[in-house]
Amino acid sequence: MRRHTGLILALDETDVGQAMAVARSVHDLVDAIKINWPLVLAGGPETITHLSEMVPVICDFKIADIPNTNRLIVEQAVDRGASGVIVHGFPGRDSIQAAVDAANDAEVFVVTEMSHPGGEMFTAPAAEAIAMLAVECGAKGIIAPATRPERIAAMRRLVGDLLILSPGVGAQGGSALQALRAGSDHVIVGRTISGADDPRAAAEAILRSMSD
Amino acid sequence: MRRHTGLILALDETDVGQAMAVARSVHDLVDAIKINWPLVLAGGPETITHLSEMVPVICDFKIADIPNTNRLIVEQAVDRGASGVIVHGFPGRDSIQAAVDAANDAEVFVVTEMSHPGGEMFTAPAAEAIAMLAVECGAKGIIAPATRPERIAAMRRLVGDLLILSPGVGAQGGSALQALRAGSDHVIVGRTISGADDPRAAAEAILRSMSD
Numbered sequence: 001m002r003r004h005t006g007l008i009l010a011l012d013e014t015d016v017g018q019a020m021a022v023a024r025s026v027h028d029l030v031d032a033i034k035i036n037w038p039l040v041l042a043g044g045p046e047t048i049t050h051l052s053e054m055v056p057v058i059c060d061f062k063i064a065d066i067p068n069t070n071r072l073i074v075e076q077a078v079d080r081g082a083s084g085v086i087v088h089g090f091p092g093r094d095s096i097q098a099a100v101d102a103a104n105d106a107e108v109f110v111v112t113e114m115s116h117p118g119g120e121m122f123t124a125p126a127a128e129a130i131a132m133l134a135v136e137c138g139a140k141g142i143i144a145p146a147t148r149p150e151r152i153a154a155m156r157r158l159v160g161d162l163l164i165l166s167p168g169v170g171a172q173g174g175s176a177l178q179a180l181r182a183g184s185d186h187v188i189v190g191r192t193i194s195g196a197d198d199p200r201a202a203a204e205a206i207l208r209s210m211s212d
Numbered sequence: 213m214r215r216h217t218g219l220i221l222a223l224d225e226t227d228v229g230q231a232m233a234v235a236r237s238v239h240d241l242v243d244a245i246k247i248n249w250p251l252v253l254a255g256g257p258e259t260i261t262h263l264s265e266m267v268p269v270i271c272d273f274k275i276a277d278i279p280n281t282n283r284l285i286v287e288q289a290v291d292r293g294a295s296g297v298i299v300h301g302f303p304g305r306d307s308i309q310a311a312v313d314a315a316n317d318a319e320v321f322v323v324t325e326m327s328h329p330g331g332e333m334f335t336a337p338a339a340e341a342i343a344m345l346a347v348e349c350g351a352k353g354i355i356a357p358a359t360r361p362e363r364i365a366a367m368r369r370l371v372g373d374l375l376i377l378s379p380g381v382g383a384q385g386g387s388a389l390q391a392l393r394a395g396s397d398h399v400i401v402g403r404t405i406s407g408a409d410d411p412r413a414a415a416e417a418i419l420r421s422m423s424d
Contacts (some may be wrong), residue, residue, distance in 0.1 A: 014284060037273070039285035041292065044256045061249070064300055066328040073225060080253065088276055090302050092330025116278040118304020122338045129333070151394040187349035 001032050001056055001107060001140075003099060005207055008058070008172035008182065010190035011051075012032045017045035020081040022194045023051055026203045032056040032084065043102065045080050052081030062111060064088035064168060067098035078093060086143060089130030090123060093166055096137045107140035109165055115145035127151075131158045139186070141165055146174030150195075156183030169206070171195075176210045213246050213268055213319060213352075213375070215294060217419055218392065220270070221244045222379060222402035223263075228255035234406045236261055243398055244268040244295065250263035257292050264293030274323060279310035286314040296320060301342030302335065308349040319352035320325045321377055324367065327357035335345060339363075343370045353377055353397070358386030361394035366394030381418070383407075388422045 009030045013019035016039065017142050023033055039047055040059075045046050051057045070087065077085050084107040087099045100108045112126035112134065113119060134142050141163030144155045152164060166184040169173035170192030179187050189206055192206040196202035221242045225231035228251065232240055235245055243266050243409045252271075263269045275285050277297040282299065289297050296319040299311045312320045324346065325331060325339035346354050352374030366377060376395040380386035382404030391399050401418055408414035 012281070014288070031236075036277070036279065036281055036284075037275075038288055040253075041257045041288035044258075045253045046256075062276050064274050065248070066326065067330070069224075069248055069250065073249075073253065076226070076250055076253035086298075090276075090300075090334045091326055092328075092333045092335070093327060094330035097331075114278065114303055116304070116306060118269065118279070118306035118308075121304045121341070122302040123304070124335070126334045 003185065004031050005029060006031065006186050006210060007167065007203065008032045008034055008186050008188045009193055009203070010060070011039065011194060012036060012190045013194060014038045014042040015031050016047060020050065021052055024198045025200045026193060027055040027201045029068060029200070029207065030055065032058050033062045034058045045076070048077065048080040048082055050135070051062055052083065054082040057081060057125035058086065058109070060086040062086055062088050063099060064091050065095065066091070067094045070095050070098045071102040072133045073098045074108070078103060079107045082106060082134055084140070086111060089128060089133055093133050093137065096133055096139065107118070108141055109141045109163070110134035110139045113151070115168065116148055127156060131155055135159055135162060143167065144184065145186065146176065146179035147172055149178045152179055152182035152184050166177045171204045176206055180210060213217045213398070214349050215397065217241060217417065218398050218422060219419060220246055220398050221405055221415070222272070222400050223251065223406060224248060224402045225406060226250045226254040229392045231255070232262065232384055234411045235266055237412045238405060239267040241380065241412070242267065243418065244270050246270040246272045246400055248272045257288070260289065260292040260294055264295065265268070266313045268295040269293060270296035270298065270321070272298040274298055274300050275311060277307065278303070279306045282307050282310045285313040286320070287313045290315060290318045296352070297322060298323060301345055302338055305345050305349060308345055308351065321353045321375070322346035322351045323355045327359055327380060332335055335401055337347060340370060341402050346414060347371055347374060355379065355394065358388065358391035358396065358399055361390045364391055364394035364396050366382045382398065388418055
């Protein structure tokens with residue numbers, strides 16, 4: 001993924017027309033657009049292709065299956081135009097490795113922990129071990145929440161020069177600047193941009209906040 | 213889900229034409245057909261709808277996201293015709309609950325542990341706690357591997373009258389009859405049927421083995 005502005009748009013839309021309109025309005029301001037299954041179920045897998053003709057697309061599919069199924073999902077996402085995919089680390093080393101091997105030149109990012117309340121029970125205790133697996137399997141980076149800069153800093157010490165992508169900026173309360181200072185490479189912003197009356201102005205405001 | 217024969221077909225295909233042909237040949241012999249993301253990425257979400265016109269469809273999406281995204285994925289799968297969805301338990305109580313609440317009359321099955329080698333590290337230690345969450349959240353059932361009947365028996369003691377669906381029969385070495393005797397309600401068979409020269413004959417052979 002290019003690092004142009006450090007900003008990734010999370011396009012958490014299920015209205016394909018609205019999603020494409022937001023993408024067109026900010027594509028030159030972001031390093032990538034992150035999409036999820038609801039948009040693919042609404043618009044079909046060709047949505048990946050259409051967006052990828054405009055901007056690098058990261059498929060945040062939180063892939064969490066056995067190695068062979070992980071491989072098949074990654075292959076198809078990349079064939080459709082994804083430049084990156086997000087996989088869960090929780091299914092273990094072989095599942096992560098299968099995704100990395102299947103991605104070829106595309107980039108694999110590993111979820112090390114989940115920051116919603118339910119994520120505390122099982123995912124938080126596994127975070128450090130999963131971060132090490134991400135390094136060992138040759139992943140391109142990990143996901144660490146902007147809402148908890150101390151976790152970004154802890155992960156940065158563990159993962160060396162892997163990229164850290166940080167969701168949770170804006171509506172969820174995280175600060176882009178704090179995330180970057182803690183060691184994040186790209187912050188991920190969703191509703192603050194996609195839900196704005198003027199998405200481009202909202203993206204520009206976030207970019208200004210990142211360089212304060 | 214109807215319990216007609218106790219057999220569920222795992223349609224682990226990425227060739228849509230082949231998948232539909234296999235489905236047509238065995239639809240009256242199975243309680244449901246389980247599909248995964250690779251088929252949806254290959255054939256589009258309308259594949260769910262087309263199959264559901266023939267047989268109940270369980271979307272084995274191993275959904276593992278935050279509550280709101282789980283909700284959106286389940287809603288769309290059900291809108292497309294799914295009669296059931298499979299979610300991961302490791303994202304925690306709120307994510308499971310969001311899926312159950314979004315499913316309405318459709319059925320939610322929870323993965324309590326994964327039986328591939330990598331699944332030992334993080335998922336196996338969480339299995340019992342996740343099974344209890346599945347009960348408490350009102351899930352319809354859980355997934356437990358036919359390759360390990362002792363795990364099915366242990367789960368049966370924990371989950372009361374929830375359904376237990378057991379993959380791993382056939383090519384992966386599990387015995388349908390042993391799984392049923394251990395407490396499974398439905399066995400899930402994939403390549404042994406879908407990869408056979410005569411899928412219907414293969415399904416009939418498995419059905420005979422289940423009533424031995």
